[in-house]
Amino acid sequence: MNRHHRTTNRLPMLFSSWLKKPLLRMLVNTNVQGQHHLKQSNQTLYILETDRTSHQLLLKRCMKDAGFERPLPLILTASHHHGNESRQRLEAQVERLGFLADDQDIEVVPVSIFHGRMPRRETSLFNLLSGEHWNTANPLRRALQVLVNGRDTLIQVGRPLSLKALVQSHPDQPSGVYAHKALRLIQTYFHRRRKAILGPALLNRSAQLSLILKDPDVKAQIHALAAQEHAPYSDIEQQAYRELDKIAANFSPATARVLSYFLGLFWTKVYRRVHVTGIDKVQEASIDSQVVYLPCHRSHMDYVILSWNLYQHGLMIPHIAAGDNLNAPILGSILKRGGAVFMRRSFRGDKLYATLFKSYLRHMAARGHALEYFLEGGRSRTGRLLSAKAGLLTMTIENYLRDSSKPVTLVPVWISYDKLVESKSYQKELDGGKKAKESLWGLLVTLKSFTRQFGDAALSFGEPIPLALPSTIDDNLADQAKQMAPKFATEVLTKINAAAYVNQTALIATLLLGSPQLRIEKQHAHQALHMLKALLLDLPNPPADIAAGEPERWLKKALQRDQVSIDEEHYYLTAHQAREMTFYRNQLHHMLLLPSIYLLLAKRYAKPRLQTLPVLIRPLFQLMQRELFLPWQAQDLPEVFRRTRQALEAQACISHDKNGAVTLSDNPLSIVLMQTAEPVLLRYFIVLRVLQHNSAMLREELLQESQRIAAELHHLFGFNSPEYSDIRTLDSFVETLLEQGALGSQDGLISAQFATEKLLQRAKQILNQQAVSSIESHLSPK
Numbered sequence: 001m002n003r004h005h006r007t008t009n010r011l012p013m014l015f016s017s018w019l020k021k022p023l024l025r026m027l028v029n030t031n032v033q034g035q036h037h038l039k040q041s042n043q044t045l046y047i048l049e050t051d052r053t054s055h056q057l058l059l060k061r062c063m064k065d066a067g068f069e070r071p072l073p074l075i076l077t078a079s080h081h082h083g084n085e086s087r088q089r090l091e092a093q094v095e096r097l098g099f100l101a102d103d104q105d106i107e108v109v110p111v112s113i114f115h116g117r118m119p120r121r122e123t124s125l126f127n128l129l130s131g132e133h134w135n136t137a138n139p140l141r142r143a144l145q146v147l148v149n150g151r152d153t154l155i156q157v158g159r160p161l162s163l164k165a166l167v168q169s170h171p172d173q174p175s176g177v178y179a180h181k182a183l184r185l186i187q188t189y190f191h192r193r194r195k196a197i198l199g200p201a202l203l204n205r206s207a208q209l210s211l212i213l214k215d216p217d218v219k220a221q222i223h224a225l226a227a228q229e230h231a232p233y234s235d236i237e238q239q240a241y242r243e244l245d246k247i248a249a250n251f252s253p254a255t256a257r258v259l260s261y262f263l264g265l266f267w268t269k270v271y272r273r274v275h276v277t278g279i280d281k282v283q284e285a286s287i288d289s290q291v292v293y294l295p296c297h298r299s300h301m302d303y304v305i306l307s308w309n310l311y312q313h314g315l316m317i318p319h320i321a322a323g324d325n326l327n328a329p330i331l332g333s334i335l336k337r338g339g340a341v342f343m344r345r346s347f348r349g350d351k352l353y354a355t356l357f358k359s360y361l362r363h364m365a366a367r368g369h370a371l372e373y374f375l376e377g378g379r380s381r382t383g384r385l386l387s388a389k390a391g392l393l394t395m396t397i398e399n400y401l402r403d404s405s406k407p408v409t410l411v412p413v414w415i416s417y418d419k420l421v422e423s424k425s426y427q428k429e430l431d432g433g434k435k436a437k438e439s440l441w442g443l444l445v446t447l448k449s450f451t452r453q454f455g456d457a458a459l460s461f462g463e464p465i466p467l468a469l470p471s472t473i474d475d476n477l478a479d480q481a482k483q484m485a486p487k488f489a490t491e492v493l494t495k496i497n498a499a500a501y502v503n504q505t506a507l508i509a510t511l512l513l514g515s516p517q518l519r520i521e522k523q524h525a526h527q528a529l530h531m532l533k534a535l536l537l538d539l540p541n542p543p544a545d546i547a548a549g550e551p552e553r554w555l556k557k558a559l560q561r562d563q564v565s566i567d568e569e570h571y572y573l574t575a576h577q578a579r580e581m582t583f584y585r586n587q588l589h590h591m592l593l594l595p596s597i598y599l600l601l602a603k604r605y606a607k608p609r610l611q612t613l614p615v616l617i618r619p620l621f622q623l624m625q626r627e628l629f630l631p632w633q634a635q636d637l638p639e640v641f642r643r644t645r646q647a648l649e650a651q652a653c654i655s656h657d658k659n660g661a662v663t664l665s666d667n668p669l670s671i672v673l674m675q676t677a678e679p680v681l682l683r684y685f686i687v688l689r690v691l692q693h694n695s696a697m698l699r700e701e702l703l704q705e706s707q708r709i710a711a712e713l714h715h716l717f718g719f720n721s722p723e724y725s726d727i728r729t730l731d732s733f734v735e736t737l738l739e740q741g742a743l744g745s746q747d748g749l750i751s752a753q754f755a756t757e758k759l760l761q762r763a764k765q766i767l768n769q770q771a772v773s774s775i776e777s778h779l780s781p782k
Contacts, residue, residue, distance in 0.1 A: 027150040034157035038066045043106045045074040049190040055113045090179035107160035116149025196286040199316040200367040215359045221352045255337035263308045271457045277545045278461035285409045285464040295413035297374035321373035362399040383586030387732045388489035398481035412462030412495040418455025418505045462499035494629040497590045504547040504554035509581035514672030519572035526551045528668040531651045538647035540640045590628040596677030602664045604766040610660040614641040626736035696751040709778045
């Protein structure tokens with residue numbers, strides 16, 4: 001009788017399942033994340049957040065697509081309606097664990113399924129019915145979700161929960177206790193994952209702005225400005241509202257959804273592929289924290305590539321801080337609806353504006369929105385990381401000091417491209433041309449260039465950095481945050497470099513720019529690129545990932561992108577191509593300068609030995625460390641130098657005898673690396689020599705004089721680097737020397753704080769003698 005009852009109960013479900021299969025195929029398009037966690041084993045079971053038949057069918061479809069054979073693994077549900085049944089099944093698995101061998105385990109894999117995952121408007125009845133929500137039991141809502149958002153379905157396969165590890169963490173408990181604990185852990189995971197993906201509901205924008213105007217700090221600034229200008233409070237409040245309206249995003253799920261669709265088409269047309277590395281670390285961090293993305297900034301494409309890929313990987317779309325120069329008619333409105341938060345380049349002298357912006361960020365953090373801004377403050381025209389502009393980071397830290405109830409995690413992000421959209425405009429700017437003003441028309445004109453493939457793009461997420469409270473919190477939070485910001489800024493930039501993805505263009509650029517006359521024989525090029533790739537992977541600071549494939553194919557693609565030229569026997573660069581390719585070569589400087597300098601010293605120093613080369617390099621390392629955001633401290637250097645030497649020996653660039661005498665091998669890679677190092681060392685030499693020549697100078701005078709001589713040197717010796725005399729690069733180097741105490745500033749005059757004569761004398765022995773003579777001849781008379 002019981003068996004008959006169970007059978008008749010299953011008939012409607014089987015009929016429903018049969019009916020839903022063709023509907024799901026027609027209505028649902030899935031994006032599966034975490035597919036590597038899908039594995040068929042009788043010791044792996046899967047658990048869904050809800051008891052929806054459609055979700056079970058979708059998971060089974062994923063299993064079949066992954067090559068699973070029948071019978072498919074057991075699928076449970078974590079919903080409270082089926083809690084007892086799932087708990088009993090888990091209890092049986094815990095008991096079964098006792099009969100397995102010691103090296104075997106049983107894993108429970110959580111699977112989340114979302115139909116549409118944009119944040120919803122609290123005031124929209126349609127969004128409340130059709131969007132993802134915390135309460136998903138209503139059949140009408142479930143049907144509308146699939147009907148409206150089925151084409152935008154995310155299936156996220158989570159990290160498995162080990163029942164063996166759970167038992168070992170709390171031994172000698174009844175199996176029912178372990179089953180209850182496992183189910184509770186999984187339910188907590190689902191709750192946090194849903195919160196991380198959906199994000200907070202979107203408030204009515206006017207209500208949101210009015211709420212910020214009621215912030216005590218904002219009100220105090222309005223009162224102060226009203227008193228200062230002898231104006232009514234209401235007038236200043238209206239002024240504040242207008243400024244806040246310019247700042248605040250107006251995120252529209254509908255706009256974002258449309259943009260996501262068209263961007264998907266756009267990427268396939270412009271970039272062949274986007275390589276994504278390290279996203280799993282961000283997915284883990286987003287469960288418990290407000291995530292603040294801090295990417296390097298090389299292109300306007302950075303905004304798009306990051307947001308689009310975060311959405312594709314099941315992460316909340318961040319609100320993006322952008323310069324108000326982008327708030328152009330029409331374009332600004334579109335960007336705001338995509339999550340742009342506009343800001344002035346400088347807040348200096350406007351306390352009300354600074355308070356409004358800080359309060360807005362605090363409001364966004366309190367509601368749990370993800371945030372994105374560029375720590376460098378602007379796009380790098382040179383390919384190297386720029387020094388930090390830590391204003392927004394300081395605000396983030398101050399807001400966290402004020403309210404640490406929700407953890408904040410900083411996520412460094414490396415972004416790079418095989419070919420940059422702005423290549424031509426960057427060359428013009430570095431040659432002294434004016435930056436073009438942003439507008440919708442300018443964007444449409446730029447889009448004309450997207451008629452052919454630009455190669456690959458890369459998005460590499462660095463190690464997340466959780467903000468930590470200091471041991472004591474001062475009364476003046478703003479000052480304390482300002483003191484904390486430089487340390488975190490340096491750590492972020494260092495971890496951006498540590499997350500580097502080395503693309504094929506950077507490898508080709510390094511090879512050809514370092515080759516004599518910017519050309520290399522075809523057969524040598526392929527071999528040298530293999531050697532360069534192997535060297536990078538052996539270094540003490542290897543890249544997070546590197547381009548795959550054969551160098552011959554890389555060069556063929558670069559030819560199609562007009563980045564390289566070819567004749568019967570050689571690959572080579574024209575003058576125009578050489579200028580463009582410096583951007584990509586510079587992206588590898590933080591990895592290659594140390595081995596390059598090692599080789600240069602081995603060639604130029606009179607008697608290079610294993611013991612003396614590290615001694616010679618150490619003072620130069622101190623100069624390079626801050627400019628290139630290298631990860632090591634003084635105590636790490638012996639091991640760093642040893643591994644650098646071993647990497648060079650592995651590629652036959654150097655060798656040493658039993659007495660420690662170092663010999664340089666004359667292979668193409670050695671020549672390339674030495675040519676990479678020398679222009680950088682000459683730039684260091686120029687700044688220090690100008691300062692020694694003049695004893696003490698105003699900072700502006702030091703930079704202008706160094707820039708003049710660097711430009712002359714570049715013109716005479718053709719370093720093929722339009723940024724060689726870029727004043728921001730020189731200023732960053734001077735700032736590094738000031739921070740290290742190598743230079744001092746008194747009454748506006750900068751002077752050396754160490755005996756420069758010995759260092760410069762040694763530099764003259766190592767550097768190209770013609771270049772050194774040219775620098776000496778171009779020094780201004782005292």
